[in-house]
Amino acid sequence: MEQKKISWKLLAFMAFSTVWGFGNVVNGFVWFNGIQVIFSWIFMFALYFVPYALMVGELGSAFKNAGGGVSSWIRETMGTKIAYYAGWTYWACHITYIASKPSGGLKALSWVIFRSAELYDRLPSIYIQLITFALLLIFCYVASRGLNPLKKMATLAGSSMFVMSLLYIVMMFAAPAINPKADYVSLDFSLKNLIPNFRLEYFTSLSILVFAVGGCEKISPYVNKVENPSKGFPKGMIALAIMVVVCAMLGTIAMGMMFDPTVINASEESFNSYAANGAYWAFQRLGQYYGIGDTLLVIYALCNMIGQFAVLIMSIDAPLRMLLDNEDTKQFIPKKLLKQNDVGAYTNGIIMVAVLSGSIILAQSFVPGAAAVLKQLTKLNSVCMPLRYLWVFAAYIALRKAGDKFHPEYRFVKNDAVALAFGAWCFLITAASCLLGMHSKDTFTMALNIITPLVLSILGIIMPLLAKNEKQANA
Template structure:
């Protein structure tokens, strides 16, 4: 009976696939890495980063199968409570920039649903767009403060539907030439010389986009010991996940190559960054004689997904940080204040100030589409920083391997384990730091540099305030 409840390795792979991968990853890779040239980078990223990353997560999940706090729990067990606070803070702080992007993304999706073109949203005054974004953001902060999260179930539905739309795009795009031979498809150059990218400044400062795309598999760590024969089943599931993601990335890139000219993207980058996914489904609908129906469905799914993620991202990471008894000893008492609904009101105000500042600063940007590009790049720099704690936890786990003795081990050899832990830590840090620099765009570079510094400084200051509180008590 017990074995029937175990997760089979291929079911684990599908569970992880739906949480890790999305249509936007294909589009971003195609745009930032000169079309089909991204295939080379995807293969390297999967082989040298994603596979070891996923298998390390498996070992951590196996070692701490009874710890519900994820990365913070791992750091707590392997290092100390204070470092666990810093890990929890990093996870929360990363969502500050993420939250700022969700309102803009949701309004963009609504614009496509209503006006069914890219020009209308781009023509709006940036200041008015950012004020509207701020209004949406404050509304959802108010909803979160009332303990109301009506969009949580919709988030799951939207996430599933976006996953289905991503797979549907690839299938329909490959079938389109047979159904509509005169659709006007492009023919990408798949020669070896064209697939090798130029390893220049632009290439290395864009790698954070790919790291951001493949990260987040630590969410499935609680399922490691629920897998049938974990020592064999989990790595099989993760390797299957890597193959599935790589196949989707490559096939999705080939499908994009039939639609979009990389030279045109380079000349209109902000427009493609803001509208590329909608144009993709709009063109797909044209190939099948369906008009804009596919694009409208995609825009509706995206709007629901963006707004539901917004309210969840305001509430959930904050609760993960402030509900943690080990972290609370380093957090000022005022931030722990809860209202009658159980919401951390001062914590939400902190979100309002930090995320609201990013939204208002971007009112200075000349184009609403440019705002979306800047937020994509800012998230690609800040969000992967939380993965650093995963690799640090893994290094420390291997240092104390006899103490914890996980049922599943990524590799048995200690030196090989240390190599992969340090390698993935270095790649993540390297890509995040280089990703801060955007050639010819001082505003974006400053935003990418100042935001992590401010958030890190605030995380270091709070324990000092708490210590002063205790001294004066």
């Protein structure tokens, strides 16, 4: 029986809810000097996000029966050994992501309880990080029991966060009409106020935006489920890009009506505080405009807390299974890592996650202030997570170089030279953003940004060597 096809409009909405979030608006506003980020968003969407999304469509269409996503694309175009490295990168990127989730969940919980940032941010980092580390171990244990009890809750929290992101924009634009006497920031849309200052700090922060718009390869399984894929999928992706750019613009303007960038950038402490608490202050202030106190803040903080902890469990379990369940790449992994317990969880793999993510958490015990820790984790994620997007562009370049070997139903552009140029451009933008993102005025932050991906890469190279030695010893 033929499955019912989905419309390009539904595809766009599905992709939008997975790619975009309120945190992206806040990070862009805080890191790029308020409404000046509008220029950068337009650049990022037009020259990076749209071609990226359409390349994903072509890859998904070419390998519609390959269920492993990026790893499958690399296996088909570049071979099994390279596919292992792609799978390893995808898993390794989640190590920093996992390290940030307990901190994010604790921050959300502190807002639910205290309705304020001050007490949590004043606590010594060593106490916060020890609690964070304990939470990581608890969630690793939950994952090791093969339990995924929060999966539905994560979906619900994600959906509610998505709704609240849209609600924030609508309510903020309506606020001046409903409460005209409230304290708003007057916006200056003159050209000099919209063009960024292209200093070193600007280019070293671009990884924040690359991280924000990445991840649309998650929707590749739906390419061939769309009505008329060759026309429907690009329509869906263009609709997605328009929805995201509109939300980014309107969300930025809404935040600009609330917060003054000169206050955010007044000091390092102020910047750290806004980077860690900006989203909570936005909903707290919105509630005050409407005379409902902290209601919106508490709802947002609860959704965020549930989402952070639920995603933590799935991030420990799912990427590890994608790496270790793959029959094609198992040959490059030592047998000790493939050990499973009575419920099928990869126990030694989970221990490795706990050690690596735990090392990042404990290393941050010496960072002054909980807000600085969260800012540091945001930057670290923006350096590490986009590294997995490099494999998308590598697979696309390999696909177009293969000529008529593969037959995608949909092509991003017909001309191979143009297609290769787009693939190389997106690859270079991603690589440059990650490398520049490592830079920091703070020595410890810069060391963490360089050492973390380096250690994870070296581990990925060592694993096949250990597996080879193991086979030779058992021969």
